[in-house]
Amino acid sequence: MKPKIGILISGRGSNMMALVEQAQGYEVALIASDKPDAPGLAWARERGLPTFALSPKGIGKPAYEAEINGALDEAGIETIALAGYMRLLSDDFVARWRGRIVNIHPSLLPKYKGLDTHQRAIDAGDTVAGCSVHVVTEELDAGEVLGRAEVPVLPGDTADTLAARVLAEEHRLYPRVLADFVAR
Ligand code: GRF
Secondary structure (H helix, E strand, O other), rough: OOOOOEEEEOOOOOOHHHHHHHHOOEEEEEEEEEEOHHHHHHHEEEEHOOOEEEEOOOOOHHHHHHHHHHHHOOOOOOOOEEEOOOOOOOHHHHHHHOOOOOEEEOOOOOOOOOHHHHHHHHHHOOHHHEEEOOOEEOOOOOOOOOEEEEEEEOOOHHHHHHHHHHHHHHHHHHHHHHHHHHHH
């Protein structure tokens, strides 16, 4: 029985698609989102993948996370992969899943934790950028780095052109690192 992965998304979910399409050594058993209209959910449903969507608006984070946890438990999820998930997980949620949540972040951690990573790399005059897969802890983008991939920053790069170059590497890095992680 392959380890079951739950993927949390908030938008298009291109990393989720890569994790599904390149799955080796794990099985994607649920795709969940805080955005019922997340485009990635439609893509997953078209492929017959189980999905769960709930907006936390009006119910508050504890009740929202309890519902997400219920769906993850029902699907037999053992490891959570965040993929473009834009909400902060509560300390309680992280504690419940300690050591079993991973995330992909669009910088070479520990550099550029947080947002606007590509513009910050360009503004700093960096010649190398990239992405990192890390274990999620209570501290933002600070857990053990499991793998990284580098790309060049080219003259004339904008945040968008750099983001596109990094995203292509994310789609190669994440499935490989996740497969290694669940096999640990
Ligand atoms: C990407 O920059 C990724 O690094 C970050 O969210 C952005 C969108 O990813 N996690 P996706 O296309 O929704 O997977």
